[in-house]
Amino acid sequence: MADPKYNVIFQILRHRIEQGEYKFLSLLPSENALALEFSCTRNTVRKALALLAGQGHILTMQGRGVQVIYRRRPVPSRPPSTFxxxxxxxxxxxxxxxxxxxxxxxxxxxxxxxxxxxxxxxxxxxxxxxxxxxxxxxxxxxxxxxxxxxxxxxxxxxxxxxxxxxxxxxxxxxxxxxxxxxxxxxxxxxxxxxxxxxxxxxxxxxxxxxxxxxxxxxxxxxxxxxxxxxxxxxxxxxxxxxxxxxxx
Amino acid sequence: MADPKYNVIFQILRHRIEQGEYKFLSLLPSENALALEFSCTRNTVRKALALLAGQGHILTMQGRGVQVIYRRRPVPSRPPSTFxxxxxxxxxxxxxxxxxxxxxxxxxxxxxxxxxxxxxxxxxxxxxxxxxxxxxxxxxxxxxxxxxxxxxxxxxxxxxxxxxxxxxxxxxxxxxxxxxxxxxxxxxxxxxxxxxxxxxxxxxxxxxxxxxxxxxxxxxxxxxxxxxxxxxxxxxxxxxxxxxxxxx
DNA sequence: CAGTGGTCTAGACCACGGA
DNA sequence: CCGTGGTCTAGACCACTGA
Missing domain, CATH: 3.40.1410.10 (Chorismate lyase-like)
Incomplete structure (x- = not known):
């Protein structure tokens, strides 16, 4: 397995968020819906979502859904950080x-x-x-x-x-x-x-x-x-x- | 479930590491062994380990084991960080x-x-x-x-x-x-x-x-x-x- | 109440490391 | 070769939200 499935899903979802397909403060499709779309189990989707949450792109809310909290940043005047x-x-x-x-x-x-x-x-x-x-x-x-x-x-x-x-x-x-x-x-x-x-x-x-x-x-x-x-x-x-x- | 099982395990393991029971650069018991000790599945142990890794306490090495990389820090001269x-x-x-x-x-x-x-x-x-x-x-x-x-x-x-x-x-x-x-x-x-x-x-x-x-x-x-x-x-x-x- | 995310189990298969 | 960690599935039950 060159690239784990959860990582592929993570990349796709991040791209959608950063391109504004999923907008700031909107809700992502439910975990079940995403599992269906990517032909995997909820667990695998959840790992991708955990990565997004770790980057501050989303916020999961029990009983409600997963909200996009990513905002486009102004272009930095130098690389914002090495890390x-x-x-x-x-x-x-x-x-x-x-x-x-x-x-x-x-x-x-x-x-x-x-x-x-x-x-x-x-x-x-x-x-x-x-x-x-x-x-x-x-x-x-x-x-x-x-x-x-x-x-x-x-x-x-x-x-x-x-x-x-x-x-x-x-x-x-x-x-x-x-x-x-x-x-x-x-x-x-x-x-x-x-x-x-x-x-x-x-x-x-x-x-x-x-x-x-x-x-x-x-x-x-x-x-x-x-x-x-x-x-x-x-x-x-x-x-x-x-x-x-x-x-x- | 007041406190999730993986969180309890995380706390216990962190305590053992910080108290030196699991020493710097030594290997933790295997995931299977920990699952046995805590009467849970490997997945649950792995969540606890993921939390420890997130704190820089351990490093997982495929095929070899989980190594302690936590070092005791000198007492800070003020709270090291708000965050x-x-x-x-x-x-x-x-x-x-x-x-x-x-x-x-x-x-x-x-x-x-x-x-x-x-x-x-x-x-x-x-x-x-x-x-x-x-x-x-x-x-x-x-x-x-x-x-x-x-x-x-x-x-x-x-x-x-x-x-x-x-x-x-x-x-x-x-x-x-x-x-x-x-x-x-x-x-x-x-x-x-x-x-x-x-x-x-x-x-x-x-x-x-x-x-x-x-x-x-x-x-x-x-x-x-x-x-x-x-x-x-x-x-x-x-x-x-x-x-x-x-x-x- | 139905639908959402949160937790957990049981079990499978893979990739890697070392004896 | 076996034991390790890494990935993934299927399915269960819970807690919470909102209609």
């Missing part, structure tokens, strides 16, 4: 999807070890051999993000300028066969350092947004720890919250 | 849970209408009658958040200083019978205004974190629009991302 929709998407993918040009400049690349301090922050074991990488990322030629990546050398044995300035994630996925399983992220705001001021376009603001991220591959190995220092200019992070038991 | 875990939690609840004192000072409260500009931002209809409210919120007596709430008057007919300075959400839920269905939030960073500088403890930083939020009740009515201006001092926002199809 849209609770999913996992690389910055390059996000830029492509929104029609922005992304370029990357490698600042440094070196082999190193995990010390106690990094171990505490990242969750990696003390003494692990890692590659440390610093990159400057420009959106539409404006330097907006300073990335500091740490990769486990056992997973990512080597990197070079070419890989690092195109897309590391494409390299990981296609060349190394690494796929991301889960990532936990923390967003904080910090005073800009001299490096930040020198390298990033901060628009006069003396702070940056730090997105710190620990990433597990699908084998359950914590292989990446990254701190992305974002210029606050145009930074946007979107998320949807809902009452807990509705997320099934 | 932990993709769920919905009021600031008061978050403060209580983390043992922080929260106090609130009402700055203004007035009746108003939704104009075109607010309609565009919030998604409310032009001309709706609303209550507009400004509050200063202090954590451990430090003024850290400036809240600007807009409530639909048809849902929240009246407010007063007492309600507004204790917990609006408790009032909504217990007195008015309003429950939250879904909320979409956007996090941005903005230059501090004069008001911000005067009212908030900014620690010398010239910016604030704006968390903008549109909230639907369980009847599918967009009844609240809020902009919370947070001091960047200690601001922290946590989230978990995972490959999409795993969220079922």
């Amino acid at each position: 849209l929709l609770g999913g996992i998407e690389s910055l390059k993918e996000a830029a492509d999807r929104n029609g922005f040009s992304l370029s990357t400049r490698m600042l440094s690349l070196e082999e190193s070890y995990v010390d106690r301090e990094l171990a505490k922050r990242s969750g990696m074991a003390v003494g692990e051999v890692v590659l440390r990488l610093r990159r400057l990322r420009l959106l539409n030629d404006v330097p907006l993000i300073l990335d500091e990546n740490v990769f486990l050398k056992s997973i990512v044995p080597s990197l070079n300028k070419t890989i690092v300035e195109s897309s590391i994630y494409a390299h990981l996925e296609h060349e190394l066969g690494v796929t991301v399983g889960s990532a936990t992220r923390t967003v904080t705001v910090e005073p800009a350092t001299e490096d930040d001021v020198e390298l990033l376009h901060l628009g006069g603001l003396g702070c940056i947004v730090a997105v710190t991220s620990s990433t597990f591959d699908t084998n359950g190995l914590l292989f990446e720890y990254t701190v992305s220092r974002h210029s606050p200019i145009g930074f946007e992070f979107n998320t949807t919250a809902r009452r807990l038991p509705a997320s099934i | 932990l875990l993709g769920g919905i939690e009021s600031l008061k609840e978050a403060a209580d849970r983390n043992g922080f004192s929260l106090s609130t000072r009402m700055l203004s409260l007035e009746e108003s209408y939704v104009d075109r500009e607010l309609a565009k931002r919030s998604g409310m209809a032009v001309g709706e009658v609303v209550l507009r409210l400004r509050r200063l919120r202090l954590l451990n007596d430090v003024p850290l958040i400036l809240d600007e709430n807009v409530f639909l008057k048809s849902i929240v007919p009246s407010l007063n200083k007492t309600i507004v300075e204790s917990s609006i959400y408790a009032h909504l839920e217990h007195e008015l019978g309003v429950t939250v269905g879904s909320a979409t939030r956007t996090v941005t960073v903005e230059p501090a205004t004069e008001d911000d500088v005067e009212l908030l403890h900014l620690g010398g930083l010239g910016c604030i974190v704006a968390v903008t939020s549109s909230t639907f009740d369980t009847n599918g009515l967009l009844f609240e629009y809020t902009v919370s201006r947070h001091s960047p001092i200690g601001f922290e926002f946590n989230t978990t991302a995972r490959r999409l199809p795993a969220s079922i």
Whole structure:
């Protein structure tokens, strides 16, 4: 099964919602009707609906129906977030999807070890051999993000300028066969350092947004720890919250 | 069914993980074993596991098992986020849970209408009658958040200083019978205004974190629009991302 | 009352991983 | 090969909404 049925249904329904076929505040066809249309059981439809709810596209109401709560957003002035929709998407993918040009400049690349301090922050074991990488990322030629990546050398044995300035994630996925399983992220705001001021376009603001991220591959190995220092200019992070038991 | 079985299982498993009974990087019992333990089917266990995965506590690996990826976090210096875990939690609840004192000072409260500009931002209809409210919120007596709430008057007919300075959400839920269905939030960073500088403890930083939020009740009515201006001092926002199809 | 979404069971088949 | 998680079906019963 290349693409699960619930995922196909999810894509179709999302498309209908985003194209306005199902309008803001209107009700979707009932679960039974959708099950009939897609020749599947209610359970399968419900999984597709759960995905839509997770994106903040719909709201299910017991006894009444499923309401569309998606509103078209104004076109963003830069990719709204590296991490849209609770999913996992690389910055390059996000830029492509929104029609922005992304370029990357490698600042440094070196082999190193995990010390106690990094171990505490990242969750990696003390003494692990890692590659440390610093990159400057420009959106539409404006330097907006300073990335500091740490990769486990056992997973990512080597990197070079070419890989690092195109897309590391494409390299990981296609060349190394690494796929991301889960990532936990923390967003904080910090005073800009001299490096930040020198390298990033901060628009006069003396702070940056730090997105710190620990990433597990699908084998359950914590292989990446990254701190992305974002210029606050145009930074946007979107998320949807809902009452807990509705997320099934 | 007061509390669904999958939710009970979820709570139990989460407790075991957070107490270290199931350790970081170890495997959970198999789904079949858990189904046996809790006298239910695999499907029900899987719903509980989906909730744990949604919190970044576990990572499921096909053919291998379910790995614990939860790490104990250092005690935060203030409640890490109003909106932990993709769920919905009021600031008061978050403060209580983390043992922080929260106090609130009402700055203004007035009746108003939704104009075109607010309609565009919030998604409310032009001309709706609303209550507009400004509050200063202090954590451990430090003024850290400036809240600007807009409530639909048809849902929240009246407010007063007492309600507004204790917990609006408790009032909504217990007195008015309003429950939250879904909320979409956007996090941005903005230059501090004069008001911000005067009212908030900014620690010398010239910016604030704006968390903008549109909230639907369980009847599918967009009844609240809020902009919370947070001091960047200690601001922290946590989230978990995972490959999409795993969220079922 | 009929129709909606919410929960749960029983059982099937598949894809993947490791011994 | 067996055990793991991933998908899906068929059908049941419940809780809630609105006519």
